Amino acid sequence: MGRVLKFIVCLLITGALFWVYQNKSGEIPPIGKFFSPIQGFWNNAESDKSFTYSSSNIVGLKQPVTVQFDDRLVPHIFAKNEADLYFMQGYITAQNRLWQMDMQTRVAGGRLAEIIGPKLLERDRESRRLGLSWGASRSHALMMANPQSRLIATSYCNGVNAWISALKPADYPLEYKLLDFEPEAWTTMKTALLLKYMSNMLTGYETDFEMTNIAKLYGIETLNQLFPEFPDSLDPVIPKGTQFVRTDTIQPIHPDSTYPSQLALLHNPFSRPDPGYGSNNWAISGSRSASGKPILCNDPHLGLNLPSIWYEVQLHAPGINTYGASIPGAPCVISGFNEDVAWGITNASTDVKDWYIVTFKDKFKQQYLLDSTWKPVRTLVEEFHVKGQRSVFDTIRFTEHGPVTYEETFNKRHETVNMALRWTAHDFSNELVAIYQLNKAANHADYLKATNQFDCPGQNFVFAAANGDIAIRHNGKFVKRYKQQGRFLLDGTKSNTLWQGFVPDSDNPHVLNPERGFVSSANQHPTDQSYPYYYTGTYDYYRNRRLNRLLSNLQNAKPADMMKIQNDNFNLCASELLPYFFALMPVADFTTTEKEAARELKNWTYINDTDVGAPIYFQLWLDGFMEKLWDEFKVDQRALLAPSFFETWSYLKRFPDSDFIDDKSTTKTETLPFLILQSFRNAVKLADNWQTENPSKPFTWANYKNTTALHLSQQLAFSISNIQTGGNEDILNATSSRKGASWRMIVSPGSDGEFWGVYPGGQSGNPGSKHYVDFIDQWAKGKYYQLLFLKPGEKHKRIQHVNQFNP
């Protein structure tokens, strides 16, 4: 009897172990599947091989394709026709970045709960309510209607699927094994979704709720003092004094009211992308370079993610030869060059996303008011698959404006206001064909023609050609606004607040070969006030001024000088604010540490280098000061926004006795000197605390900032922390703790050109590869790799692997 019991117990334990080993429980992956050295994560360890050659057959190819991988694992794809070229781009990108491609489209499409579980349902709902997949489906239709974009999107898709279909579970990327799900087939729709993911990242930020609330609380005059639309020291993308022509002579009609004043203060439940996703780009003409040829530079600042947001590639087929950074999941090269020209991007930062307050007839929300008629609401029921649960459904209502995104069913505070979203990211557009044509551009006219089709996200496209031309254009589909339209929430019951058209492409701010010998942008205002169209946005005020100052002093510049500029750590904000702070700070009974900190700050050269301590004090001081100064803007979670550093500084210069300085929660009256002193003392205390909490770390800016390239799953195990870099937001080297130059490129285009680049990651998305993060050190040090722009048939000593693919 004892034996029977013993047997049953053993059998049960074995069975229980089997269950635990085969299923994911909580955060713990299925142990057996995961640890098996044959099928689990160990199988993702790549062995370190020197030169390899392989030849294989792939169904779907028309002609043979050669892919050469260089020592940095950059694929150089040589195809005999374009269908094969993009097929191979898809195939090779999937080989290295499949999980990332899958995840990013799941984020955009609101399909995370499906694989992770109910905790991501609200996030999924938010994505779909924002209409990203709806917008993607519209753009997808346009993409498939154009023969060029259809060919490249379809070929790319087939290539990705050729890779996926050859995978056995043991070959799945590590993250699939950790999260226990499987790759699914790629679709051209996913490419469209990915482009919307970028649109959201770059145009998703707006401040309509905040501006409306502030205008309501303090009046429009104060608002304009705090947030002037055209500050004095503006250094716009298109040089001041440029003459603009307005070809569209029909002026937009201005309605009576600017913002809906009868509303209560609102909060905004939507997470918005960081406004700090900025970038720098510029080109200098031959008159400023040592070689006499233009040099073009670009460094887009995005989240520092692993796998990296970019994937380097060279694409070659008859009629095309281009190299640069691509986005895994989309064909073509986004920021790069070809034999004749080079191009780069920075975010336009111009507002193309507006909220309309709509009035429904009754609680059934089937009709909404427009002028004096009740119009029918269109509904879309979204289904959310949830891991381990039944599907959840959410109804999204559409008015003429767009999806009614803001509703009490989503809004956690159950405010009864309903708001529809009008956003160019929802519109029909075909950015893919624009990028494709740009990849093939041979001259300035081609560049304009190609970028005309690039609607959203709006970008400052910089351009340089081997023939000597340099140009920049504030490019995209921008709203033809009446004055102040889109700065505040809009009244959706009146048709006169609807968008009245778009700025014609020919009128988008543009400059070719300016006298000053350079073109540049760093997310600042595109123009000065003389531009004949109204626009609004969230613009940079520091990087652009520093950049233009450095560029206007350049003579005989070489790529090495450009590298210095991209890695410039000069803190313009500190150089303007610190002398002002010290001048105003009252004399007090300072402690030794405070005296020491003040001395360090006074001796500081305003350079945010890795190994100095002064930037820590400055940052803490400034942040603390801002918090005290703008305490008025923290009311009960309502959507409010404090002015930026620059706006604060220019406001205080004009209104040193502003009422905002006084802390309303205390009985006595605070003055500016008092706030400065108080926040200084507090900053020294906080810096002291940091040192106590981190006894093993030297007190340096890089250690304090703790720049981290974070894996998309948020797993620190696959991330790189405490990267030793200087810079910060508002500095040319815009590397803060989680954002920074996601790709640095310096190119002098032409057959005898020079090509340099680096990004904070590596070509492989596999944490088991030596190419996973192999560029990070180089990137952190501000060093670059010489990019290998191969000619067909060229045998270069840096080529490590050659793969021959046959139909």
Next chain:
Amino acid sequence: MSTNSIRKRRAWFWYRMLICIVVSATIQLVAPWWSLIPVAMLIGFFTAPMNKSPFLAGFLALFLLWACWAFWIDLENNSILSERVIRLFPLPHNSLSLILLTGFLGGLINGMAMLTGDIFRRFFLPEEEKYYR
């Protein structure tokens, strides 16, 4: 019992372990990881009628198989992967602990499976042998 038969029994411990390693390794190359369970059960059932430690034999078999396999992979990979993956677990952050953990987890389920097979066999033994144990 003669010294000879004791020696034989000890030898069977190693035979059964080796058989398990060879068979399990071959089958896992083509079948999913859990194929090790029926393999260990069958070996537990059919081999070593007088063995005292079926769990240990099973445990050691898969411990050696998985740990050595992992060790080999790790060597070829210069520990790039293992040094990242180990950070997922509250263990010393080095490759060796991940290799040992892999071996341990394989050994645990394999030992239990072999023990189960071994006990099941004993239902079919003649009476005297049952008492002999």
